[in-house]
Amino acid sequence: MAFKRNFNIMARPVTLLGHLVAISIAVLILVWILHFREGVAFKSDNKLKILNLHVLLMVIGLILFGGQAIMAYKSIPAKKYWRKVVHLGLHAIALAAAIFGICMSFKFHRDIQLKNLVSLHSWFGLITVCLYGLQWVVGFFAYFFPGAESRRRASLMPWHVYFGIFVFLMATCTAELGLLQSLDTWFLLGHTQENLIINFTGLLIFLYAATVVLTVILPPLY
Amino acid sequence: MAFKRNFNIMARPVTLLGHLVAISIAVLILVWILHFREGVAFKSDNKLKILNLHVLLMVIGLILFGGQAIMAYKSIPAKKYWRKVVHLGLHAIALAAAIFGICMSFKFHRDIQLKNLVSLHSWFGLITVCLYGLQWVVGFFAYFFPGAESRRRASLMPWHVYFGIFVFLMATCTAELGLLQSLDTWFLLGHTQENLIINFTGLLIFLYAATVVLTVILPPLY
Numbered sequence: 001m002a003f004k005r006n007f008n009i010m011a012r013p014v015t016l017l018g019h020l021v022a023i024s025i026a027v028l029i030l031v032w033i034l035h036f037r038e039g040v041a042f043k044s045d046n047k048l049k050i051l052n053l054h055v056l057l058m059v060i061g062l063i064l065f066g067g068q069a070i071m072a073y074k075s076i077p078a079k080k081y082w083r084k085v086v087h088l089g090l091h092a093i094a095l096a097a098a099i100f101g102i103c104m105s106f107k108f109h110r111d112i113q114l115k116n117l118v119s120l121h122s123w124f125g126l127i128t129v130c131l132y133g134l135q136w137v138v139g140f141f142a143y144f145f146p147g148a149e150s151r152r153r154a155s156l157m158p159w160h161v162y163f164g165i166f167v168f169l170m171a172t173c174t175a176e177l178g179l180l181q182s183l184d185t186w187f188l189l190g191h192t193q194e195n196l197i198i199n200f201t202g203l204l205i206f207l208y209a210a211t212v213v214l215t216v217i218l219p220p221l222y
Numbered sequence: 223m224a225f226k227r228n229f230n231i232m233a234r235p236v237t238l239l240g241h242l243v244a245i246s247i248a249v250l251i252l253v254w255i256l257h258f259r260e261g262v263a264f265k266s267d268n269k270l271k272i273l274n275l276h277v278l279l280m281v282i283g284l285i286l287f288g289g290q291a292i293m294a295y296k297s298i299p300a301k302k303y304w305r306k307v308v309h310l311g312l313h314a315i316a317l318a319a320a321i322f323g324i325c326m327s328f329k330f331h332r333d334i335q336l337k338n339l340v341s342l343h344s345w346f347g348l349i350t351v352c353l354y355g356l357q358w359v360v361g362f363f364a365y366f367f368p369g370a371e372s373r374r375r376a377s378l379m380p381w382h383v384y385f386g387i388f389v390f391l392m393a394t395c396t397a398e399l400g401l402l403q404s405l406d407t408w409f410l411l412g413h414t415q416e417n418l419i420i421n422f423t424g425l426l427i428f429l430y431a432a433t434v435v436l437t438v439i440l441p442p443l444y
Contacts, residue, residue, distance in 0.1 A: 006377060006379060006380040007380050007381075008377060118417065120398065120401055120421050121402060123421050123424070123425065124424070127425075154228060157228060158228040158229045158439075166432050169391065176342065176395055176399060177399065177402050180342045181402060183341075195340065198342065199341075202345070202346070203345065203346075203349075206346075206392065214384065
């Protein structure tokens with residue numbers, strides 16, 4: 001494919017687009033949860049607030065921070081070591097948010113006595129978080145501490161990139177499934193403002209993922 | 223990224239995995255539609271048969287044939303010209319199935335008097351098919367007939383590949399949304415056989431997409 005040679009734009013401007021899309025998604029999710037829904041809570045008699053916390057942690061934590069972590073190598077004007085630290089740190093935040101977010105969804109299910117792990121969304125989500133954790137641990141030991149020997153690092157790198165993108169896109173797909181599921185049942189859907197906000201959020205999340213992946217395959221600015 | 227240099231496996235065995243996954247998906251979808259649902263029909267008093275035709279055309283037509291079209295450059299042991307003809311032909315079949323499939327879903331909506339283009343699934347689907355058609359037309363004129371001049375072809379190629387993968391993954395995501403939506407409402411979900419079949423189909427479709435994308439970035443066998 002020789003992507004690197006042929007693409008005629010650089011990664012840096014695309015990371016700017018990524019940041020803009022990320023901000024738009026954060027705004028839409030906050031408007032949705034705070035204005036159209038009841039806000040968030042860790043403990044509440046209004047159980048939907050717990051589910052909203054799940055949504056917030058997953059979209060802003062896992063998707064937005066995870067995407068920023070992937071783009072870090074192209075967006076941060078610093079030495080390689082510091083970009084790696086940011087990459088690792090942001091992924092740790094994303095992973096922690098995802099684990100906490102999944103706990104919230106189990107808590108919500110327990111509180112309103114719904115069965116766990118029934119929907120396609122839940123299957124995708126649990127697999128995604130397990131793979132995300134695995135990828136983080138392997139990445140940490142291979143590239144940060146103690147670090148594998150140089151040849152092994154190099155031969156692992158394309159797999160690290162491919163598998164990382166795979167897991168990120170699986171997280172994206174899980175988010176889309178969650179957004180669809182949040183409108184309860186499609187026979188109840190209507191052209192309400194909330195419906196439109198959810199659909200636009202879904203499109204923007206997909207655009208964000210496409211932008212993040214593009215920054216990975218584009219050559220860096222320097 | 224220099225994927226090509228570093229990956230330590232070739233595309234051909236991965237295309238075999240792709241074929242196996244494709245067959246599994248086709249079997250699961252057929253079992254689902256023919257055994258658990260009422261089968262397919264173009265015209266019927268049982269309107270769900272029309273929706274089933276939509277599912278069949280989208281999964282087997284758009285996703286499976288589309289994926290085979292993408293893999294054609296790595297899976298077919300023939301000269302470049304014939305691989306291109308197969309690539310173009312399979313994508314044409316996929317696109318035709320998708321357009322026909324979308325018509326079936328509009329027909330289903332009209333027959334049971336549901337509003338069109340409300341759900342996230344429908345938004346993703348319509349955008350996907352428009353982009354798929356655009357990609358096909360641009361690809362046809364740039365690379366088949368009359369064909370752009372050589373330098374222009376080369377500089378367009380990474381974008382053709384990136385955009386093609388983008389559209390294919392969007393189709394994949396749309397299929398996942400459709401599978402989730404097909405179980406009406408998540409409060410009605412249960413650990414039924416049908417639910418399990420749908421979830422496993424969803425996972426296999428994602429695995430198929432990941433396999434197809436991997437064959438694109440891996441070096442060919444020859």
